[in-house]
Amino acid sequence: MSESTTAPTEPGRITGVPILLDGVTKRYGSKSAPAVDHLTLEIPAGSTVMFVGPSGCGKTTTMKMINRLIEPTEGSIVIDGEDVTTMNGDDLRRRMGYVIQAGGLFPHMTVAANIGLVPKMLGWDKQRIAERVDELLELVSLDPDSYRDRYPKQLSGGQQQRVGVARALAADPPVLLMDEPFGAVDPITRQRLQDEMISIQNELRKTIVIVTHDIDEAVKLGDWVVVFDEGARIQQYDSPERILAEPANDFVSDFVGSGAGLKALGLTRVNEMPILDAVVVTPEDSPTTAVQKAEAAGHGHVVVLDRARRPIAWPSVAQLRRATALPTRYEPDLPIVGMGATLEDALDTMLVSRAGAALVVGPRGRFEGVVDIDTVMQSLRDNRGAADTGRSPVGTNDAEARIEVAPDTGEITLITPDQVGTGRGRYDDGAAEPSRSDADEGSDSTALPQTSGERP
Amino acid sequence: MSQLDTEKTPTEAASKTDTGLEVDRGGRASLLLYPVILLAILGALFAWLYTRDLSDTEMVTLTPGELWSMTLEHLYLTAIATVVVLVIAIPLGILLTRPPMRRFTTPVTALVNFGQAAPAVGLIVVFAFWMGFGPTAAIVALVVYAVLPVLRNTMAGLDAVDQSLVEAGRGMGMSAAAVLWRVELPLAVPLILAGVRTALVLVVGTATLGTFINAGGLGLLITSGVNLSLPRVLITGSVLVAVLALAVDWLGRVVEHIARPRGL
Numbered sequence: 001m002s003e004s005t006t007a008p009t010e011p012g013r014i015t016g017v018p019i020l021l022d023g024v025t026k027r028y029g030s031k032s033a034p035a036v037d038h039l040t041l042e043i044p045a046g047s048t049v050m051f052v053g054p055s056g057c058g059k060t061t062t063m064k065m066i067n068r069l070i071e072p073t074e075g076s077i078v079i080d081g082e083d084v085t086t087m088n089g090d091d092l093r094r095r096m097g098y099v100i101q102a103g104g105l106f107p108h109m110t111v112a113a114n115i116g117l118v119p120k121m122l123g124w125d126k127q128r129i130a131e132r133v134d135e136l137l138e139l140v141s142l143d144p145d146s147y148r149d150r151y152p153k154q155l156s157g158g159q160q161q162r163v164g165v166a167r168a169l170a171a172d173p174p175v176l177l178m179d180e181p182f183g184a185v186d187p188i189t190r191q192r193l194q195d196e197m198i199s200i201q202n203e204l205r206k207t208i209v210i211v212t213h214d215i216d217e218a219v220k221l222g223d224w225v226v227v228f229d230e231g232a233r234i235q236q237y238d239s240p241e242r243i244l245a246e247p248a249n250d251f252v253s254d255f256v257g258s259g260a261g262l263k264a265l266g267l268t269r270v271n272e273m274p275i276l277d278a279v280v281v282t283p284e285d286s287p288t289t290a291v292q293k294a295e296a297a298g299h300g301h302v303v304v305l306d307r308a309r310r311p312i313a314w315p316s317v318a319q320l321r322r323a324t325a326l327p328t329r330y331e332p333d334l335p336i337v338g339m340g341a342t343l344e345d346a347l348d349t350m351l352v353s354r355a356g357a358a359l360v361v362g363p364r365g366r367f368e369g370v371v372d373i374d375t376v377m378q379s380l381r382d383n384r385g386a387a388d389t390g391r392s393p394v395g396t397n398d399a400e401a402r403i404e405v406a407p408d409t410g411e412i413t414l415i416t417p418d419q420v421g422t423g424r425g426r427y428d429d430g431a432a433e434p435s436r437s438d439a440d441e442g443s444d445s446t447a448l449p450q451t452s453g454e455r456p
Numbered sequence: 457m458s459q460l461d462t463e464k465t466p467t468e469a470a471s472k473t474d475t476g477l478e479v480d481r482g483g484r485a486s487l488l489l490y491p492v493i494l495l496a497i498l499g500a501l502f503a504w505l506y507t508r509d510l511s512d513t514e515m516v517t518l519t520p521g522e523l524w525s526m527t528l529e530h531l532y533l534t535a536i537a538t539v540v541v542l543v544i545a546i547p548l549g550i551l552l553t554r555p556p557m558r559r560f561t562t563p564v565t566a567l568v569n570f571g572q573a574a575p576a577v578g579l580i581v582v583f584a585f586w587m588g589f590g591p592t593a594a595i596v597a598l599v600v601y602a603v604l605p606v607l608r609n610t611m612a613g614l615d616a617v618d619q620s621l622v623e624a625g626r627g628m629g630m631s632a633a634a635v636l637w638r639v640e641l642p643l644a645v646p647l648i649l650a651g652v653r654t655a656l657v658l659v660v661g662t663a664t665l666g667t668f669i670n671a672g673g674l675g676l677l678i679t680s681g682v683n684l685s686l687p688r689v690l691i692t693g694s695v696l697v698a699v700l701a702l703a704v705d706w707l708g709r710v711v712e713h714i715a716r717p718r719g720l
Contacts, residue, residue, distance in 0.1 A: 093628060094629030101620070104620050104623070106621060106643075107643070
């Protein structure tokens with residue numbers, strides 16, 4: 001993507017912290033094969049890392065060892081440079097958000113009480129908790145006044161999941177762990193929640209670990225994707241683009257399945273594309289003014305926005321000429337896509353909409369502009385063949401591997417016995433070697449792990 | 457409200473609340489009707505008694521003061537036995553549902569089952585021979601008899617709590633004790649209280665047997681009614697015990713209604 005693309009929402013400051021699993025093993029009973037086998041994994045600050053793999057591959061166990069719901073048998077867990085392997089587990093977990101499938105809301109507590117649980121445990125005063133609850137409900141697009149006093153059973157599945165996310169974010173933890181967070185909702189709601197998750201993450205820049213068995217979800221949400229096989233053996237730890245374009249082995253390509261090309265449509269996001277301007281009016285304006293504005297700009301449609309700049313309706317000039325007043329009620333089937341929506345979602349929305357275009361909304365539903373099919377096709381053509389050359393985070397199951405943390409930058413380098421001093425080390429066991437150490441990448445090595453947005 | 461939020465279902469939620477309230481109101485109405493019926497039965501009993509010619513013996517046994525003190529004795533046996541049952545059975549139920557103690561579940565429930573399966577009369581007599589005749593032996597026997605429903609319901613109530621909620625609680629940094637107090641027990645309250653109510657009704661009925669070992673209570677009316685062929689005394693005793701059991705059941709329902717956590 002070129003640098004000239006419109007980026008109306010600046011990504012927020014990184015509030016996440018790096019996580020490092022250092023030679024972590026989990027064994028249930030002494031004889032059985034380990035559920036997690038000597039896993040060394042770097043999770044860069046402020047990025048979303050997806051754990052995918054078949055059932056029973058140890059991805060959930062790995063995630064639960066980060067907040068020590070499951071205690072590792074061996075190895076250590078380092079969060080923001082601090083070894084947390086022996087600290088009090090409850091204190092550790094209060095510093096991390098945790099979201100489970102279907103939200104895991106307590107049915108006997110109101111939405112506000114559910115969200116306020118962790119702040120209460122941390123000893124916040126009532127006033128501060130109440131303000132925080134409202135702020136978070138806004139963040140997850142639920143109106144505080146109508147939702148804070150409801151009980152979970154009065155919410156739909158998607159709403160429960162949103163409250164679950166709000167609860168996990170309550171004490172503003174730097175790390176968020178999510179276990180199949182969108183597994184229990186219908187596909188339409190899931191897509192919507194994923195889009196919102198992306199826009200929330202663009203705003204907050206937490207370190208997020210999401211466990212999923214859905215490769216589509218993994219490439220859509222992840223900055224980095226880890227594909228695990230049994231024993232949490234890393235098959236590939238790479239950017240979503242490279243997972244799709246260059247699967248490291250048969251296991252990964254089987255897991256990615258067919259249609260990798262189509263899936264790539266799911267990798268570019270709307271905010272990486274040029275977004276077109278639109279004529280905007282408020283419901284207080286008269287239809288005549290709206291028509292004049294549209295004609296002055298040479299546009300066929302105008303967007304009606306509410307006070308919070310959220311789209312209400314999208315009438316054409318012809319409709320406006322017939323109207324006596326501008327619509328004030330939210331049109332239910334507006335073609336709306338989030339800034340974080342993928343081109344796949346955007347195309348889908350456009351094909352359904354009459355206008356062959358879609359409205360783009362940013363955080364909290366604020367209107368940002370319009371995308372149309374031509375822009376999507378153009379950017380797809382520009383995009384083809386682009387490769388990501390950023391440094392992947394470190395990840396290995398090599399029991400002999402040692403890591404070295406640069407004291408000044410905090411950058412993590414993997415050192416394996418057979419690799420010291422050699423250029424391009426590959427592992428003997430055939431498992432992909434996803435990490436690229438400094439020696440591999442030459443001059444590019446100082447580049448921090450970044451989202452897929454930057455390409456040459 | 458955001459337009460992103462189109463999957464919200466205000467009408468659905470509202471109708472749910474409405475039906476919920478309706479069920480509530482129905483429950484409340486029957487709860488109010490219940491004591492009225494019981495009072496009517498009592499009124500009919502006394503109206504019937506005092507329109508008969510009572511013999512001297514009957515007069516002596518059925519004076520209001522005498523009836524009242526027997527009722528109090530009966531309630532005393534019931535209350536003490538129930539409190540002891542709660543103090544034993546609820547903590548035991550909590551303990552047996554904690555993962556490290558799970559393996560003791562089978563032997564303990566077998567033991568408790570035995571207490572319930574043994575005939576109540578037998579239990580009372582055995583404890584009387586062991587501990588001496590009087591209220592203490594009766595209370596111990598009642599406790600052994602009534603532990604099962606409370607224990608079983610406490611365990612069932614705690615087991616019925618969705619494990620993912622326990623995990624969510626632990627995952628957000630609640631200690632195991634906090635999860636127990638703030639999540640598991642509140643959610644188990646309806647089942648635990650149902651067990652307590654069952655135990656109470658059981659104890660009220662069984663406490664009648666206390667009269668065999670000089671523990672007092674309304675059982676005296678029934679035994680003397682049978683032994684001395686005084687049907688009116690017998691009927692009064694039986695009706696009073698029945699009304700007492702139903703009243704206790706009603707009280708239990710009221711408590712369940714009030715203590716049921718909102719949102720369930």
